[in-house]
Amino acid sequence: MRLPPTTTTLLISFLVPTTSAHGRITNITTPSGAVYQGWDPASTGPQNLTAWRAANLGNIFVKPSQFNTSHIACHYDATPGALHIPTAPGDVLNLQWNEWPASHKGPVLTYLAACPGSCAEAAKETLAWVKIDEVGWLNSSGADVLPLGGTWGSDVLRANAASWTVKVPEVLGEGSYVLRHEIVALHVAEEVDGAQAYPQCVNLRVASSAGGEARKLEGGVVGNKLYGMRDKGVLVDIHGNVTGYENPGPKVWEFATRIKQPNQ
Numbered sequence: 001m002r003l004p005p006t007t008t009t010l011l012i013s014f015l016v017p018t019t020s021a022h023g024r025i026t027n028i029t030t031p032s033g034a035v036y037q038g039w040d041p042a043s044t045g046p047q048n049l050t051a052w053r054a055a056n057l058g059n060i061f062v063k064p065s066q067f068n069t070s071h072i073a074c075h076y077d078a079t080p081g082a083l084h085i086p087t088a089p090g091d092v093l094n095l096q097w098n099e100w101p102a103s104h105k106g107p108v109l110t111y112l113a114a115c116p117g118s119c120a121e122a123a124k125e126t127l128a129w130v131k132i133d134e135v136g137w138l139n140s141s142g143a144d145v146l147p148l149g150g151t152w153g154s155d156v157l158r159a160n161a162a163s164w165t166v167k168v169p170e171v172l173g174e175g176s177y178v179l180r181h182e183i184v185a186l187h188v189a190e191e192v193d194g195a196q197a198y199p200q201c202v203n204l205r206v207a208s209s210a211g212g213e214a215r216k217l218e219g220g221v222v223g224n225k226l227y228g229m230r231d232k233g234v235l236v237d238i239h240g241n242v243t244g245y246e247n248p249g250p251k252v253w254e255f256a257t258r259i260k261q262p263n264q
């Protein structure tokens with residue numbers, strides 16, 4: 001946890017418990033009510049999960065100077081989950097985080113990448129990510145209240161008890177996919193290498209759609225090409241009077257089926 005080098009630093013430091021972890025996905029729920037565990041870095045022993053494991057997930061972040069490495073795909077030293085969540089086009093998945101600090105404002109981004117076979121054998125270096133959802137800066141509501149910066153995707157997530165919903169695109173073709181869900185915290189993003197990416201991955205097995213208009217994911221971007229250190233949405237000062245924001249990464253897929261979050 002790093003705090004912005006502004007006059008508000010002292011005040012913010014009273015509001016943010018410094019011993020707190022940053023947060024991670026604890027479980028994913030499907031419309032049938034099935035619950036799939038996220039990866040818990042604190043637990044030991046073999047874990048047969050749909051979630052990818054990574055080094056110290058949640059307590060550390062991927063820095064912009066690492067955006068040109070494969071670490072940005074699914075967090076540091078990530079390895080694929082062994083299992084897949086059975087799902088279908090049009091399903092709304094609920095991603096439950098354990099917590100997220102109020103100070104860590106920024107966009108909430110979700111991507112999919114197709115696996116050539118089972119995602120359990122996927123190579124993170126070659127997965128091509130297609131953005132299916134993004135919520136960045138929303139408005140200046142609360143901009144004069146600590147922590148400064150107005151209302152962001154991360155605030156919506158917090159307003160929903162640290163949960164996020166994402167819809168499997170209604171036209172998505174049958175197959176195995178990695179879902180990549182990420183918060184980019186911008187509280188020190190005015191410094192070069194100050195933004196903090198918190199990506200997490202989970203495997204999906206998408207059943208065939210009834211409609212027969214199934215589409216392949218196209219135009220994906222490999223992880224180390226997703227973001228640059230000086231992208232507008234990465235090197236940005238959110239402590240002033242924010243009037244707009246350009247989300248990092250590619251445009252949302254034209255065939256994605258975006259849904260509004262509660263409290264958005």
Ligand SMILES: [Cu+2]
Pocket residue numbers: 001002022104
């Ligand atoms: Cu932090």
